[in-house]
Amino acid sequence: MSTAVTAPLLRITDLSVAYGVPRRGVGLGTGAALRGASLEVHPGEIVGIIGETGSGKTTLARATVGLTTPAGGTIEFDGRDLTSLRGRDLRDFRRQGRIQLVFQDPLRSLDPDLTVARLVGEPLEVAGGLDATARGERTERALREVGLDPGAVRDRRPGELSGGQRQRVSLARAIVTEPRLLICDEPVSALDVSNRNLVLNLLDRLRRDLGVAVVIIAHDLSSLAGIGDRVAVFYRSRLVEQGPLREVLTRPAHPYTALLVASAPSLGERSAIRPADVRVDRGTAGAADPGRCVFADRCRFAFADCAIQPPQLEVGERWSAACHLAARWSGEATDNTHTPPAHTGTRAKGER
Numbered sequence: 001m002s003t004a005v006t007a008p009l010l011r012i013t014d015l016s017v018a019y020g021v022p023r024r025g026v027g028l029g030t031g032a033a034l035r036g037a038s039l040e041v042h043p044g045e046i047v048g049i050i051g052e053t054g055s056g057k058t059t060l061a062r063a064t065v066g067l068t069t070p071a072g073g074t075i076e077f078d079g080r081d082l083t084s085l086r087g088r089d090l091r092d093f094r095r096q097g098r099i100q101l102v103f104q105d106p107l108r109s110l111d112p113d114l115t116v117a118r119l120v121g122e123p124l125e126v127a128g129g130l131d132a133t134a135r136g137e138r139t140e141r142a143l144r145e146v147g148l149d150p151g152a153v154r155d156r157r158p159g160e161l162s163g164g165q166r167q168r169v170s171l172a173r174a175i176v177t178e179p180r181l182l183i184c185d186e187p188v189s190a191l192d193v194s195n196r197n198l199v200l201n202l203l204d205r206l207r208r209d210l211g212v213a214v215v216i217i218a219h220d221l222s223s224l225a226g227i228g229d230r231v232a233v234f235y236r237s238r239l240v241e242q243g244p245l246r247e248v249l250t251r252p253a254h255p256y257t258a259l260l261v262a263s264a265p266s267l268g269e270r271s272a273i274r275p276a277d278v279r280v281d282r283g284t285a286g287a288a289d290p291g292r293c294v295f296a297d298r299c300r301f302a303f304a305d306c307a308i309q310p311p312q313l314e315v316g317e318r319w320s321a322a323c324h325l326a327a328r329w330s331g332e333a334t335d336n337t338h339t340p341p342a343h344t345g346t347r348a349k350g351e352r
């Protein structure tokens, strides 16, 4: 979808989060869960946040919903700086449910003793302002929105539902407050193929019918199959590439993204970076030396400049990558016969 003329719904600027230090302004040192991430989500967009465990993607989500306090940076939602909210203002904002988080495992996140009607209606009770009749109507509407028959599931408990039904109950609970942003943490990773497609199609329909923006946090690009507009790729606490999904899949501008694309061959088309070029051993130098490019220890293209972490370099409209060679990768001929650039300096560990 085209979002070029809309203002961002969510604007995250230079966000950093320190491990185990829930205060602002204390510095990161080497203990960063997230370093200097900036990204935007526009109304009605589906944005994938992709990365392995510990890459910073879940930290970003938790900071956005106020579960983690940033060490630096800002989070603006609908023009309002959430990082400046305190006390009652913060509690009021949370109660309104304008941003909702959908957890990976509904069996653990849903109270097993509550019925579906109570589970879905609970956020409305917390928000206040509606009587019991209005809450009941909104609850039934939310269940229908996610494809569940209220009469069939209203009185059942999570343990009496299938995995797909439970995930849909989680979604109904999330949309009942009519949020503008849904953040879904691995929403389909525990589901079989048919339920996975069902939930992804449902998210796509919610953004079309209700205009909700959706952030999907996942390990692999295939979780965005067919529905993502944009993607942001994280590696070792850093945002390494973000851009339109189709372009990123076709011409990844960062070697780590190319590695992910190569891992999901049904999604990738043609890349200037050949899978063989980025199939290297895991290393630790990026973590040990925070000034160095975070991917240098795994990258066959590392050269002298990579001793310094590159900033996000623009390679297209709302498309950037933290690689000194980003423009080369995204601008090269998009066929698999392309030869990568020659090294101009030191080689990364493991390079032959």
Ligand code: SF4
Residues within 6 Å of the ligand: 254, 255, 256, 293, 294, 295, 296, 297, 299, 300, 301, 302, 303, 306, 310, 322, 323, 324, 325
């Ligand atoms: S900046 Fe250098 S080491 Fe880092 S990904 Fe780019 S080429 Fe590889």
